[in-house]
Amino acid sequence: MIAALRRGLGRRLPLLLCAALLALATGYPVLLLFLQSIFPDILGGSLAGAFDAYRRIIETPELGAMIGTSLGWAGAVTLVSWVFGIPCGYLLARTNLPGKLWARMSLLIPIMTPPYILALSYVLVMQQGGFGDVLLPIPNGLRAWFFSFWGVTVVMALASFGYVALAVEATLSTLPRRLEDAATVLGASWRARVRHVLLPLTVPAILNSGLLVFLEALSNFGVPAVLGTRSNLPLLPAEIFYLVTSWPLDLALATSLSSLLCLLALMALYGKRCLAQWMAGGHIRPGTAALQPLSRRWIWLGWGWIGGLFLFSSVLPYCAMVLTSLAESWGGDGFPPLTLKHYVALFEPGSRSLWALATSLGLSVAAATLCVVIGGYIAYVSVRSSGPLRHVLDGLATLPRVIPKIVVAVGLILAWNAPWIPLNIYNTVWMLLLAYVVIYITDALNYANSTVRGMSPNLEHAATVLGAGRYTVFTRIVLPGLRPALMAAWLTTFIVCMRELVASVLLLPPGVDVTATYIFNQFEQGDIAAAMAMATVTIVISTIVLVGFQFRRRP
Amino acid sequence: MRLAYWSTVLGLGWILLAGCDGGQREDVLVVYSAGPRPVAEDIVAAFSRETEADVELFAATTGQVMARLEAERYRPRADVVIFASRVAAEALKQDQRLLRYPEPSWLSETEADWHDPEHYYFATSAALVGMAFRESVYDEDADWGRFLSPDPGLRMTMPSPSRSGAAGDLVVSLVLDRGDAIWPELLDARGAGLDFAAANSQAISTTLVGAFDGILGAVDYLIFSQIADGAPLVVHYPPSGSALVERPIAILASTPNEELSRRFVDYYFCREAQERVAAAHLLPARPDVAVSDIRGSRELPELLERDIEAALKQQTRILRRFQLEVERAEIVR
Structure with a gap:
């Protein structure tokens, strides 16, 4: 009997060990965080003041507004990333655009760049007396626009549209052409084909990449900390950071806001699942997609789109970064002398x-x-x-x-x-x-x-x-x-x-x-x-x- | 094979344990210090040369030091703390987290008013918080009222009170001085372009590159050290008053090294250490140590009214309100 039990335990030992390890490493901190957000003094062994922090969140309108701003901002970043990324994905998967290898490379570079470095570089370019002002004066309207909700949104989208483009490309290039051909034979226009065939089939990929971007934007710390604070855009992760690291410190509020952030992320994940199930267009057998020939004008337009995005997501910020690191001194008139x-x-x-x-x-x-x-x-x-x-x-x-x-x-x-x-x-x-x-x-x-x-x-x-x-x-x-x-x-x-x-x-x-x-x-x-x-x-x-x-x- | 496996596990475990020296140890003094890192580093180095004690230093802003103490509340680690704000020290004292140092030998030789009357903390030095301007736009009569209006005429920045202890003290002083009427004025100032920098150094560097004309809540010794390096800045003490910000040192009640901690506190008030403090353009606690040439004199300008008790009671509320309503205010420009 005992021998059997021991054998059973022995067989299960690796699994139990792994579960215990993960529970200690991940489960325990997250659980403690939730408990602390409810009972602010639980580490001191007291259950006093239960839900005090949540009550304060409800009672302080600024905090509620901030949560709303965070959600709205993450949603806006997702939308802008879709606008940037979906055309790139289509161009790469379904057209005979020349130089696709380079186009793909140009998408990988912004994915590889940490968003906070992108944000810092953009501050260098756009701030008063910054790079832009040295090379060509930046109109104040543009500056005001940049240091606002949409400016910060665009920077974050520039850091993340690559995911959307690559996901859409991967899906579109395995969609067989048969369905589209059938639609064409039945007299559907290009617009109808896109609406009724291509879009439903790519929706899962669009939603998946969108969720990735949404979650990244919702929880990203670097961009809100660098640009959000400069643009009067209070976003949850940066606020949580300040609550934990600066005075007056408020651990209870930080943990309850963290718990809410976590809940929002889980809700987004669940919402996406429901949406994908509701909209998914059934199964298809993968095949090779035929390419749509592009006219010269469309090639120019396509490369203009990809090149423009590359310029703003990589060339400009990297130039600002490298030049700043080489500049002798900062803020003078004209171009500063270079030094190592x-x-x-x-x-x-x-x-x-x-x-x-x-x-x-x-x-x-x-x-x-x-x-x-x-x-x-x-x-x-x-x-x-x-x-x-x-x-x-x-x-x-x-x-x-x-x-x-x-x-x-x-x-x-x-x-x-x-x-x-x-x-x-x-x-x-x-x-x-x-x-x-x-x-x-x-x-x-x-x-x-x-x-x-x-x-x-x-x-x-x-x-x-x-x-x-x-x-x-x-x-x-x-x-x-x-x-x-x-x-x-x-x-x-x-x-x-x-x-x-x-x-x-x-x-x-x-x-x-x-x-x-x-x-x-x-x-x-x-x-x-x-x-x-x-x-x-x-x-x-x-x-x-x-x-x-x-x-x-x-x- | 089994042996190899277990020896790997044991080896890793040992490395892990050996690497963990995060606890309080009796032979190491742990000092958390706000304010100028070079001064703290020099004094700590000189102290450990003299006493051959190991000292670990964490130099950061007052806010970061307080945050760290709070995070370590149930696992204290620091022995001695130095703040750039009296209110912060008072908060810890009221929380009974400081150890009293009844009669230090140097007490009579230092500025008695700056210390805690009950001797829980002692001001190592002090600074004044006022304004700073670029030379080209300097206005000798500038006062707070001008910059708390919708039309200040100059573009100003201010170190964020949640990061800079000195700016925090100033905001609390101003609010206590002017009452709740100041909130709409602060919003006016915000709307007129008052900007908040992350910390003192950022406020200074952005002003130097010309993004701003001046700094509200500038800590004078930092500006003096910029002026010493040739920066075209002027320190200005507004006629209606500046804030005096002491830099108190205190021993934490949780320390296992009371003796060594006291020796460190003593060292901070010796002539050598005080001269190092004065060289950083701070006002030394010893009146017999000369202030730096650029500062010029020990004479204090007009000071804002101050009530430490009231400041402590209200500062969390004031600073949080400031953060939410003024600093993070959505301004339509």
């Missing part, structure tokens, strides 16, 4: 900037490796097992993907700073490593999950029959099979960790910087040249790693 002194200062041995760079590199490598190893193992365990525990595991693992990063970070502060934690992990760099792993493990999981599903378990069974242990099976059979997927996951995680801002800014111990916080702080302190030099170096490093991997994959 900011880069020399950046790499000065023992300087804060060099430490920040080293910390970022170390943390990103460690976090990417941990994510890949743990994520790969969890994916393997979860795919190869069954039962209700598996669903719990899947749910826990996808939690950080839906929940805004700032909420996870605030939850982590509470969770690891609680009086009952025996380890002193809060206030150390390890806290940040933990945060990176918790936030980004879903990417590794997703990559590994799809690969494990495609792998036959026969080899593993054979090894087990021949007497190999669990550890041997995983390291000798499963890991090599997962390698390509895990390499891709490692690369993605490394790059996103190198630029991670919000968790870093909330969780870093005293006196430690990573590149993102260095850029953010130097900009706030007014040393924009140093900030932009660091931004350039970070992006160059990410690009080198990316290109290096591409070359290694194709020997």
Whole structure:
């Protein structure tokens, strides 16, 4: 009896271990956050003042308005991203536009650029006495428009329309031409074809990418913190940040606003599911799409559209960034003389900037490796097992993907700073490593999950029959099979960790910087040249790693 | 294989534990300091040279220091804190989170009015919060009233009171001084283009590049140090009054190193440390230490009325209201 129980437990041990790990890493902080938002003093062991913070949210009209602004802004960003991205996707998938490879590259660059760097660069271009004013005077009306709701919306949309374009392209290029041909034969005009055939079939892709953009906009911290505060546009993530980091501090309000933000994100996810089910146009067999020939005029227009977006999403901000990092001094008349002194200062041995760079590199490598190893193992365990525990595991693992990063970070502060934690992990760099792993493990999981599903378990069974242990099976059979997927996951995680801002800014111990916080702080302190030099170096490093991997994959 | 597995796990665990030194330790003094980082760094370095004690320093703004203390409420870590605001120190004192230092030996040699009468905190130095202008637009008679109107004639910026302790003290002083009538005036000023910078340094740098004509709530020693570097700025103390902002030092009640903490506090008031403070253009707590050449004299200008008790009681409300109604106000321009 006991032996049977032990055997059962032994069989379930990996699954239980994974579930416990995820529950501790993700479930516990999020749960504590919800509890703290309801009982402000729960960490002190008291249940006094229940729902006090929520009452204050209801009673303060400014807070309600801010929540509305946040939702409206995220919605506006999604709409503008659709407007920017859907034509690009159509041009790439369905027309004979020349130079598609370049067009695709031009979409990838803004996706790779961290939104806060885009926002900082735009501040440099648009502020009074900024870049734009040195090269050509910017009319005040344009400036006022830029530092307002729609200006901030457009910047965020420029950072995210690439997702929409690529998702729409992927869907449209696998839609077979048969349905359209049928419609044409039956006499439908181009407009009717788009309305009744193409649009319904691409709706899931449009909605999916739109949801991605909406969630990113709703929870993005960098753009609201950089541009929102300069444009009198109060947005939730930045406000939560100020409530947690500046005086008068209000943890109860911060956690309750975080909980609301989380709820809004979940509602968006659920709403999208309902909408997609209601609108989805049935199943289709994938095929190759025929291309629509474009007239010369339309080619010009198409390239004008893509090129214009590239100009505003990449060329202009990158030029501003690099030129600022090279400019001798700032704010004089005319074009400033160029110098490399900011880069020399950046790499000065023992300087804060060099430490920040080293910390970022170390943390990103460690976090990417941990994510890949743990994520790969969890994916393997979860795919190869069954039962209700598996669903719990899947749910826990996808939690950080839906929940805004700032909420996870605030939850982590509470969770690891609680009086009952025996380890002193809060206030150390390890806290940040933990945060990176918790936030980004879903990417590794997703990559590994799809690969494990495609792998036959026969080899593993054979090894087990021949007497190999669990550890041997995983390291000798499963890991090599997962390698390509895990390499891709490692690369993605490394790059996103190198630029991670919000968790870093909330969780870093005293006196430690990573590149993102260095850029953010130097900009706030007014040393924009140093900030932009660091931004350039970070992006160059990410690009080198990316290109290096591409070359290694194709020997 | 099994052995390799367990040794990896143990190794990782050990690294994790070794890396965690976040707790309070008896041989390390942890200092959280607001205000000029170089001064704090120099004094800490000199102190650890003299006493051979390990000191960890977290230098940030008053707001960040307070936020950190609040986040660590149930797991305190700091031993000594230095603020750029008396109200902040008073808040901690009322919360019974400070340790009393009854009779320090240097007490009579320093400015007695600046210290807490019950000796929970002591002002290491002070600064004045007034205005600063670019030389070219300087107006000697400028007063608060002009900039709290819809037509100030100049484009002004102000460090955000939630980031700069000094600006926070000024806003609280102004509100207490002028009463609730000030709120519409503040909104007028906002509508006329008053902008809020993230912190003092941002306010200064944007003014230097010409985006603004001047700074409301400028902390004088920061402007003096810019002037020392040749910046074309002028410090201005408005006729109706400036705010005196002390920079109190205090020992936290949770400290396990009372002895070392007291020695650090003592060190802050010794002649050497005070000279370092004066070199940063602050007003040193010791009257016998000369102020910097650019500051010129110890003479105080007209000061705004101040009531620490009332300020403490109302400051959260005032600052939150300021943040929501003025700073984040949607202005149609």
